[in-house]
Amino acid sequence: MKRSEISSNTGLLFTSLLLIVASTQVVLAASSIQTDDGMVPYTEYTPSAYTLEPSEVAEIRARVLRKCAIRSTGRDEQLPWYFNYEFGQELVAAGDTQRGLDALILAANQRQTSQRNSRMYGMWYTNYLPYYRIAQAHSQLGNWACAMDAIRLSNQNTEFTRSDRGYEAYSDLQKMIQLNAQPDT
Numbered sequence: 001m002k003r004s005e006i007s008s009n010t011g012l013l014f015t016s017l018l019l020i021v022a023s024t025q026v027v028l029a030a031s032s033i034q035t036d037d038g039m040v041p042y043t044e045y046t047p048s049a050y051t052l053e054p055s056e057v058a059e060i061r062a063r064v065l066r067k068c069a070i071r072s073t074g075r076d077e078q079l080p081w082y083f084n085y086e087f088g089q090e091l092v093a094a095g096d097t098q099r100g101l102d103a104l105i106l107a108a109n110q111r112q113t114s115q116r117n118s119r120m121y122g123m124w125y126t127n128y129l130p131y132y133r134i135a136q137a138h139s140q141l142g143n144w145a146c147a148m149d150a151i152r153l154s155n156q157n158t159e160f161t162r163s164d165r166g167y168e169a170y171s172d173l174q175k176m177i178q179l180n181a182q183p184d185t
Helices: 003-029 054-067 081-093 097-110 130-141 144-156 167-181
Strands: 115-121 124-128
Touching: 054 081, 081 097, 081 124, 081 130, 097 130, 130 144, 130 167, 144 167
Parallel strands: none
Antiparallel strands: 115 124
């Protein structure tokens, strides 16, 4: 193996380890949190397996860094909320829902307030709807109790109103979560 291949593989391994440590820290840091109504917090769950190879994750990460005009190679916790939000959405779209969820939770921890038409970078605006995205990811992973808490926070932060584009999908997700989060009787 050439020195450059070893260096490249070491870098990918290091990036993967950082993501694992970051996701573990997010879950552990929130493990003592309880919601007022006794619900399971969206941050308390047993992580699922990652599905993408480290090289694929590194490729997506590099693409999102470029998209966000970030030159840093620092840890994800040190990067702006909008990087983690975009990174999370990209990972979920690529099929690695668990890593995507980890990044979305990190974004929500960095910036807790949802906002439509939120300025991300330069003239780039997006609808920052972290709790809705977290609810979607938890639903895909079958974490229904966590999805219920995330959709509760989405409602609390008024991430959607009836006149918003995507409201029907939001409403359908909410119904699916309520149906699946019900305890068996």
